Amino acid sequence: xxxxxxxxxxxxxxxxxxxxxxxxxxxxxxxxxxxxxxxxxxxxxxxxxxxxxxxxxxxxxxxxxxxxxxxxxxxxxxxxxxxxxxxxxxxxxxxxxxxxxxxxxxxxxxxxxxxxxxxxxxxxxxxxxxxxxxxxxxxxxxxxxxxxxxxxx
Numbered sequence: 448x449x450x451x452x453x454x455x456x457x458x459x460x461x462x463x464x465x466x467x468x469x470x471x472x473x474x475x476x477x478x479x480x481x482x483x484x485x486x487x488x489x490x491x492x493x494x495x496x497x498x499x500x501x502x503x504x505x506x507x508x509x510x511x512x513x514x515x516x517x518x519x520x521x522x523x524x525x526x527x528x529x530x531x532x533x534x535x536x537x538x539x540x541x542x543x544x545x546x547x548x549x550x551x552x553x554x555x556x557x558x559x560x561x562x563x564x565x566x567x568x569x570x571x572x573x574x575x576x577x578x579x580x581x582x583x584x585x586x587x588x589x590x591x592x593x594x595x596x597x598x599x600x
Contacts, residue, residue, distance in 0.1 A: 470502055473522030475512055487522035495558050495572050496527065514558055527558040530590050534572070534580055550594050559590075 473487035488500040488509070498513040499520060512520070518529045534557070535550040559570035559582055570582040570590070584590040 470505065470509075471522050473501070473520065475499075475501065475517050475520035478516055478518050487520065489522045489525070492525075494574050495560060497558065514556060520558075526561040528561055528570070529556060530559055530570070530582070531556050532559070532582060532590055533592065534577070535592055535594050536577070550592075552592075 468488060468490055470486035471489045472484070473489075474482055474484050475487070476482050483503075486502045486505055490496070490499075496514075498511050499522075500509045500511055502509050514529055520527055532555060533552040534555050536553055537551050557572055557574075559572050561568070562571050563569040567583060567585045572580040572582065574580075581593045582590050583593060
C-alpha cells in the first residue's frame with residue numbers, strides 16, 4: 448500500500464513539474480519600440496535569461512527572441528528590461544577573497560528582472576558566474592548596482 452501511495456505522489460510531482468513550463472500571454476518590446484502581444488514560454492527562470500521562446504498564437508510554431516533585438520519582455524507576473532550595466536565581478540567565496548575593497552566592474556548588456564517600479568526602480572540579476580546582484584535607478588538617473596563587498600582581513 449505504501450508503495451502505491453509513494454508511486455502516486457511521485458507521478459503527481461513529475462507531471463506537475465512538466466506542466467510548469469508552458470506558454471502564457473505576454474509581450475515584448477523590440478529595440479525599435481514596437482510592442483508585440485504574444486505567448487511566451489514561462490520557464491520561471493532561476494538565472495536571468497538572454498533569450499526567450501514565443502508564439503504569435505497558441506497553435507503556431509515557436510520562435511526565439513534574444514537580448515540583441517528586444518529591450519523588454521513580460522510574461523505572467525515577471526518583467527525583464529534590457530540594460531547596459533556595470534556589474535561587480537568581485538569574488539565571493541572565502542578562499543577567493545582579497546584585501547581590495549574596490550568593486551571590479553565590467554560592462555555587460557543584461558535582462559534585469561523588475562522588482563519595483565516607481566520614482567525609484569529596483570532590479571535583480573542572477574547569473575551562472577554571479578550570485579544575486581541588485582540595481583536601482585531613481586527618476587530616470589543612470590542605473591547603478593547596489594554593491595556589497597566582502598574582503599579578506
